[in-house]
Amino acid sequence: MSQYAPLPPARMRNLLALVPLVGAIAVATACTATSDPSDSASPTAAPTSAAAAVDPTAPPSPSASTQATIPTSAFVELPSELRKSPRRTTPVEEALPKLCANEFGTGGRQVTASAAMTVTYKKAGDSDGNTPQGMIHQTIFTFDGDGASAYMGRLRTAVQACPSYDHSGSPGTVKSQALPGVGDEALLLTRTWLETSLNGERTGNNATSQIAVARVDNAVTVFDDQGWEGTSGNAAILDRVVRDGVKTLDAWQR
Numbered sequence: 001m002s003q004y005a006p007l008p009p010a011r012m013r014n015l016l017a018l019v020p021l022v023g024a025i026a027v028a029t030a031c032t033a034t035s036d037p038s039d040s041a042s043p044t045a046a047p048t049s050a051a052a053a054v055d056p057t058a059p060p061s062p063s064a065s066t067q068a069t070i071p072t073s074a075f076v077e078l079p080s081e082l083r084k085s086p087r088r089t090t091p092v093e094e095a096l097p098k099l100c101a102n103e104f105g106t107g108g109r110q111v112t113a114s115a116a117m118t119v120t121y122k123k124a125g126d127s128d129g130n131t132p133q134g135m136i137h138q139t140i141f142t143f144d145g146d147g148a149s150a151y152m153g154r155l156r157t158a159v160q161a162c163p164s165y166d167h168s169g170s171p172g173t174v175k176s177q178a179l180p181g182v183g184d185e186a187l188l189l190t191r192t193w194l195e196t197s198l199n200g201e202r203t204g205n206n207a208t209s210q211i212a213v214a215r216v217d218n219a220v221t222v223f224d225d226q227g228w229e230g231t232s233g234n235a236a237i238l239d240r241v242v243r244d245g246v247k248t249l250d251a252w253q254r
Contacts, residue, residue, distance in 0.1 A: 070115040074252040076245035084122040084132040095137035097224040100162035110147025137224040167193035183214035209233035
């Protein structure tokens, strides 16, 4: 006869109930121990607001102490006699001009923010019902460190390597010159191409428009003047807009 007395039925049922629970704990512990933390998904960063969208060609510098914010007040506003329609927010990649390549989108990793707006202008004295004369896209980049100066240097080199380009299927030329008295440094580019009518036929004349780029401290602003429906831009209006825009940008930074 065994010297051990059998367990009471109630205690035996409790013991048997513990067996699957212990097994489940062991399995869970084993899974936790062998799980690779790197397999977990990283949270997706929230998109930057349109008013301060980071340059799509280069992420912001990890060394930037704070993320810049570019408000609407940093952009130029046309005087009422030249304003055809209110300024509007524009995606940076659509506002930046393109010549031979992506000359104006090479901000690098020192870009902290970028944003763009478009103004549509008319000739002074034109009625509201008249066709606009053109539009000017303005882009603003803010930089960390010496990024603004470096951008201007890269742009000058890129433009020198692009004396001619394809302008919507027509040959175009580019002439660059310094723009004195504007910001800390500025560059003016003049584009010339064969003019075409609205139905695509060449008129025998040349059309021109200008691009102005100015640095103000740690920011750079790009102005791209486009005449209405492929016509020439207005150099006098662009010059006024550039000078007013640089003053506005300087006032925002102070």
